[in-house]
Amino acid sequence: MKLVVAIIRPEKLNEVLEALYRAEVRGLTISRVRGHGGETEAVETYRGTTVKVELHDKVRIEIGVSDTFVQPTVKAILAAGATGEVGDGKVFVLPVEKVYRIRTGEEDRSAVTPVVGEESGV
Amino acid sequence: MTPTPINQADTAWMLVATALVLVMTPALGFFYGGLVRAKNTLNTMMMSYVALGFVGIAWAFIGYTLAFSTGSNWLGGLDNAFFRNVGLDAKGTIPHILFAGYQATFCVITAALISGAIVERMRFGPYVAFITLWSIVVYAPIAHWVWGGGWLGKLGALDFAGGTVVHINAAAAALVVAVVLGARKDYARQAIIPQNVPFTLLGAGLLWFGWFGFNGGSALGANASAALAFSNTMFAPMGTLVVWSLLDITRTKKTTAVGAATAIVVGLVAITPAAGFVSPVSGIALGAIAAVPSYFTILWRSGTRLDDSLDVIAAHGVGGTVGALLTGVLAQKIWNGTADGALFGNPRQLGIQFVAVVATIIYSMVGTFVILKAIALVVPLRASQKEEGVGMDVTQHGEEAYSSGEGAILVQPDRG
Numbered sequence: 001m002k003l004v005v006a007i008i009r010p011e012k013l014n015e016v017l018e019a020l021y022r023a024e025v026r027g028l029t030i031s032r033v034r035g036h037g038g039e040t041e042a043v044e045t046y047r048g049t050t051v052k053v054e055l056h057d058k059v060r061i062e063i064g065v066s067d068t069f070v071q072p073t074v075k076a077i078l079a080a081g082a083t084g085e086v087g088d089g090k091v092f093v094l095p096v097e098k099v100y101r102i103r104t105g106e107e108d109r110s111a112v113t114p115v116v117g118e119e120s121g122v
Numbered sequence: 123m124t125p126t127p128i129n130q131a132d133t134a135w136m137l138v139a140t141a142l143v144l145v146m147t148p149a150l151g152f153f154y155g156g157l158v159r160a161k162n163t164l165n166t167m168m169m170s171y172v173a174l175g176f177v178g179i180a181w182a183f184i185g186y187t188l189a190f191s192t193g194s195n196w197l198g199g200l201d202n203a204f205f206r207n208v209g210l211d212a213k214g215t216i217p218h219i220l221f222a223g224y225q226a227t228f229c230v231i232t233a234a235l236i237s238g239a240i241v242e243r244m245r246f247g248p249y250v251a252f253i254t255l256w257s258i259v260v261y262a263p264i265a266h267w268v269w270g271g272g273w274l275g276k277l278g279a280l281d282f283a284g285g286t287v288v289h290i291n292a293a294a295a296a297l298v299v300a301v302v303l304g305a306r307k308d309y310a311r312q313a314i315i316p317q318n319v320p321f322t323l324l325g326a327g328l329l330w331f332g333w334f335g336f337n338g339g340s341a342l343g344a345n346a347s348a349a350l351a352f353s354n355t356m357f358a359p360m361g362t363l364v365v366w367s368l369l370d371i372t373r374t375k376k377t378t379a380v381g382a383a384t385a386i387v388v389g390l391v392a393i394t395p396a397a398g399f400v401s402p403v404s405g406i407a408l409g410a411i412a413a414v415p416s417y418f419t420i421l422w423r424s425g426t427r428l429d430d431s432l433d434v435i436a437a438h439g440v441g442g443t444v445g446a447l448l449t450g451v452l453a454q455k456i457w458n459g460t461a462d463g464a465l466f467g468n469p470r471q472l473g474i475q476f477v478a479v480v481a482t483i484i485y486s487m488v489g490t491f492v493i494l495k496a497i498a499l500v501v502p503l504r505a506s507q508k509e510e511g512v513g514m515d516v517t518q519h520g521e522e523a524y525s526s527g528e529g530a531i532l533v534q535p536d537r538g
């Protein structure tokens with residue numbers, strides 16, 4: 001099992017989600033974060049105050065996947081999240097020691113594999 | 123011609139009415155600003171606010187004279203260019219400068235109305251150039267046709283406060299700009315939902331408040347006609363709101379806040395041409411009827427490739443047309459002293475209304491298209507895909523509506 005953590009552009013979120021859906025990756029968490037990846041600062045002016053905004057809005061996606069899903073997940077994010085310009089973000093793949101599904105108490109591989117009919121149960 | 127004396131009551135009411143109509147443009151900024159995505163809030167609101175500057179000054183310099191000074195059937199003359207000869211003498215029963223100021227507020231909001239069709243994608247500079255030129259080339263002539271002594275007024279077209287001049291005119295322009303610019307890159311690909319519905323409700327409420335000046339002031343005096351227009355402005359949108367809510371419940375089982383805000387605007391638009399011409403009961407009927415076509419136009423439009431983003435055509439075009447035509451049906455001489463409509467023995471009035479609607483649509487569409495193409499020869503109209511993605515607030519204005527200040531490093535001012 002791995003934890004895939006991706007930092008992407010907010011305006012690419014919908015495309016990335018679509019790509020993940022097509023890759024049959026289900027179950028993920030997103031959060032809005034701010035970060036800096038070497039892109040040029042935006043200059044903003046509010047009356048007499050001029051600022052350089054070094055931290056840009058980004059979206060952090062976290063996905064716990066079984067080993068067979070690692071490559072499809074990463075590929076989907078790379079393909080859908082790229083614009084080719086500095087600031088597209090990063091994908092990290094981290095080892096995971098243990099996973100539990102809270103509802104059933106299932107562990108590890110079965111905990112990150114969607115059960116049949118799970119989606120329709122929403 | 124003996125000059126009429128200035129009437130103090132009329133002047134007092136028109137001073138208030140002018141301030142009321144002025145506040146409608148910021149109100150429109152809130153109405154539109156709530157409906158876009160957070161990254162485009164300031165840009166959208168600025169599209170309204172900037173009209174207060176550029177369009178207002180264009181009106182003072184040249185728009186007013188083209189609309190209201192003595193001229194031909196088609197266009198006013200240049201006697202009042204740069205407000206020359208616009209002083210404290212009576213125009214009607216109020217000071218001339220007050221009349222010109224009151225009419226300026228109409229020109230400003232009409233230009234701003236168009237922005238609803240092109241939010242989240244048009245570059246700001248070309249937008250400002252467009253609405254400024256448009257106010258001179260399109261708005262001023264049509265205002266002259268109907269109110270400035272031009273051919274539609276002589277024909278007997280009834281437009282109390284701007285159903286054709288303001289709303290149909292702005293909506294026809296909106297259609298052309300939306301088509302020329304094309305849809306937003308995310309349109310019909312991903313969900314684009316309102317960032318701040320309370321802003322939209324606030325805007326609709328303030329529009330209603332300001333509209334009392336818009337319609338009530340169009341009587342140009344503190345008189346019975348103003349009272350009729352004023353009360354129709356209150357009751358007609360109430361009718362629209364009730365019918366719209368029932369349509370919402372029938373379709374989705376819930377009444378929506380965005381729907382209520384839209385209904386209020388549609389009702390106000392529809393009663394605008396009729397305000398001082400129809401009885402209060404007719405006004406309520408007109409408001410109630412107007413809900414239906416606008417409601418279904420919005421449903422239909424959102425399934426098409428036409429990215430009239432904030433439904434200017436449905437609210438102002440369809441609402442304005444329904445109002446203008448029903449004015450020709452429901453007008454009553456015993457209420458307005460001018461003309462009866464088709465329901466009261468004068469079917470010809472409906473034909474005249476139809477001519478006014480069609481003439482406005484054609485002229486506005488052609489004029490808008492020519493202005494846009496002329497600007498596009500000099501500068502691109504549309505923001506790049508990347509700018510659209512990042513958002514128009516940062517790329518067009520260098521500001522954010524909702525900034526936490528995290529990671530913002532102060533640049534010390536250069537005192538050199």
